[in-house]
Every structure is written in structure tokens, then in C-alpha cells.
Amino acid sequence: MSSSSSSEKVRASHILIKHEGSRRKASWKDPEGRVISATTREAAAARLKGLREDIVSGRARFDEIASQISDCSSAKRGGDLGSFGRGQMQKPFEEATFALKVGEISDIVDTDSGVHIILRTG
DSSP states (O other), X not given: OOXXXXXOEEXXXXXXXXXXXXXXXXXXXXXXXXXXXXXOHHHHHHHHHHHHHHHHTTSSOHHHHHHHHOSSGGGGGTTEEEEEETTSSOHHHHHHXXXXXXXXXXXXXXXXXXXXXXXXXX
16 A cells, blocks of 8 residues: 555644633643733734744754743653644644644644644654
8 A cells, every 4th residue: 555645644843822812721831821811812923933033043942942931731842742643633733734844943823722833853
């Protein structure tokens, strides 16, 4: 059998910033959700844009920013989500990741969880 694209897997890391519109307004950094509930989507996206510029310009490392900033529990692994195939992540996240080349960083991606930037690592 030829390997179909449906069995294709990618590996990625991400940085998530949650905001008032996020499905779950709590994280390891903000268990009560005080900061998250007071953060607009615009403010979260603007912060993420700035962080993305720092990473792309070489002023900061993706994994270090992820471990300090990301609202996802993957922060303790530098944002690493491991490998995943289609149908395992929220659709916008999956589509953005599969569209990247290895080593590329996405623009801001919106999901029910919040705003992300994604680094495809494999």
C-alpha cells in the first residue's frame, strides 16, 4: 500500500496565550483564571506577535518563551506537543501546522483554546 497523506504525521511545538474568549479560562500559570479572564483576544494576539518577532529575529528562543509564557501544559516541555496526525487537534491548529515547513513558525492561529504560534519541528 502506498502511504496516503491521511497517515501523515507532523511534530510541532506551540505557544498558547489564553484570553477571555478561551474555552477554559485557567492554566498552570493562572489556576484561578484571573489574568486570562481579563485579557482580550486583541491583547493576547498583540503579545504573541511581539514574542514571534523576538523569536524570528533571534532575540529569543521558542522553547524558552514557551516554557515561561505558554498557557498550555506543554510549556514544561518547551511547548513540544510531540507528533500528531490529522483529526487529533482542533481544525485551525491542524491546518496551520500541516501547512508549515519544518522549522517554520506560523502566524497567529485562533482556536477555542486561545491564540497560538506554532513551530513545526518534524
